[in-house]
Amino acid sequence: MKKPVRIAVTGATGQIGYALLFRIASGDMLGTDTPVILQLLDLPQSQTAAQGVMMELQDCAFPLLVDMFATHDPEVAFKDADIAILVGARPRSKGMERSDLLQANAEIFATQGAALNKVASRNVKVVVVGNPANTNAYIAMKSAPDLPAKNFTALMRLDHNRALSQLAEKTGKPVSKISKLCVWGNHSPTMYADYRFATIDNENIAEMINDQSWYVNEFLPKVGKRGSAIIEARGLSSAASAANAIIDQIHDWVIGTNGEWVTMGVPSDGSYGIPEEMVFGFPMTCENGEYTIVKDLPIDEFSQQRINQTLAELEEEKAEVSNLI
Numbered sequence: 661m662k663k664p665v666r667i668a669v670t671g672a673t674g675q676i677g678y679a680l681l682f683r684i685a686s687g688d689m690l691g692t693d694t695p696v697i698l699q700l701l702d703l704p705q706s707q708t709a710a711q712g713v714m715m716e717l718q719d720c721a722f723p724l725l726v727d728m729f730a731t732h733d734p735e736v737a738f739k740d741a742d743i744a745i746l747v748g749a750r751p752r753s754k755g756m757e758r759s760d761l762l763q764a765n766a767e768i769f770a771t772q773g774a775a776l777n778k779v780a781s782r783n784v785k786v787v788v789v790g791n792p793a794n795t796n797a798y799i800a801m802k803s804a805p806d807l808p809a810k811n812f813t814a815l816m817r818l819d820h821n822r823a824l825s826q827l828a829e830k831t832g833k834p835v836s837k838i839s840k841l842c843v844w845g846n847h848s849p850t851m852y853a854d855y856r857f858a859t860i861d862n863e864n865i866a867e868m869i870n871d872q873s874w875y876v877n878e879f880l881p882k883v884g885k886r887g888s889a890i891i892e893a894r895g896l897s898s899a900a901s902a903a904n905a906i907i908d909q910i911h912d913w914v915i916g917t918n919g920e921w922v923t924m925g926v927p928s929d930g931s932y933g934i935p936e937e938m939v940f941g942f943p944m945t946c947e948n949g950e951y952t953i954v955k956d957l958p959i960d961e962f963s964q965q966r967i968n969q970t971l972a973e974l975e976e977e978k979a980e981v982s983n984l985i
């Protein structure tokens with residue numbers, strides 16, 4: 661049996677946490693040969709709920725779940741964590757301005773970044789989910805100067821999966837046949853789901869669909885506003901699909917993509933003119949626990965315009981929280 665992997669999950673008693681923890685413990689994320697220890701973080705007022713979630717986890721009798729605990733102290737939750745999934749964030753309350761929300765969340769992620777810096781495994785892999793995910797990941801990364809910056813990522817896989825499914829529906833082909841799709845930028849409606857390189861059985865999807873108006877006027881807005889459409893229909897924000905995307909992103913980062921492209925929000929290395937360290941969605945391949953940005957793709961005028969738009973939004977978010985970094 662392999663050594664257990666310590667997985668810290670924040671916001672553990674929230675909707676995404678509830679959809680996520682059971683799948684981690686069942687082996688969906690790291691494989692059925694990898695035991696796990698769950699280290700759950702939530703606010704003091706959620707500790708009773710956390711006990712309830714742990715009772716349910718216990719009642720599943722998962723063979724891979726070797727230990728778990730819940731706490732409200734980030735330094736306890738992140739102790740020796742190999743993987744940290746930062747889901748917990750402040751929701752927007754009535755009358756709260758966007759800048760107030762950014763600030764409130766920035767403070768949470770600055771504190772959690774500092775705690776990771778102090779107590780987590782030196783090679784902890786971090787996925788930030790709580791919104792605004794890219795900027796929160798940037799703040800956590802800047803608050804953890806002793807950890808590798810590249811280990812701080814933002815969840816962009818839900819956007820990628822949403823785009824995949826829309827293309828599968830349009831072409832009538834299975835999702836599993838689609839390759840080389842990517843989503844650039846911020847996890848927000850400004851994201852740019854780019855299908856220019858995407859193929860099905862080596863056939864270019866853009867040529868197959870051959871309808872730029874559908875792409876610009878239907879596909880891009882549908883993918884970009886999918887989160888709002890779900891809130892409208894369900895009365896609650898995406899939870900199971902978000903949890904599934906977290907599982908996918910970490911699975912692929914740890915286990916590899918076999919040359920397939922996925923999307924992750926990662927600190928830029930300057931590729932495609934994105935300022936260094938800006939946490940940005942890029943096309944990615946993963947191997948041996950490391951990700952690599954797919955380089956040197958041609959960027960046409962339309963794509964550059966879309967990339968500039970999502971970058972401008974991230975620059976704005978960063979400026980609003982500059983007091984914390």
Ligand code: NAX
Pocket residue numbers: 670671672673674675676677701702703706747748749750751768788789790791793815816818819847887897898899902
């Ligand atoms: P919930 O409100 O159901 O749960 C959030 C949980 O976080 C609560 O249990 C709360 O007590 C806890 N929490 C709040 N502050 C905390 C702190 N400082 N430390 C630890 N725990 C804390 O929200 P849920 O639906 O689970 O969504 C969580 C976050 O994910 C939100 O910010 C949401 O916007 C974001 N999302 C991000 C997505 C992405 O693709 N990046 C997609 C789904 C989701 O919208």
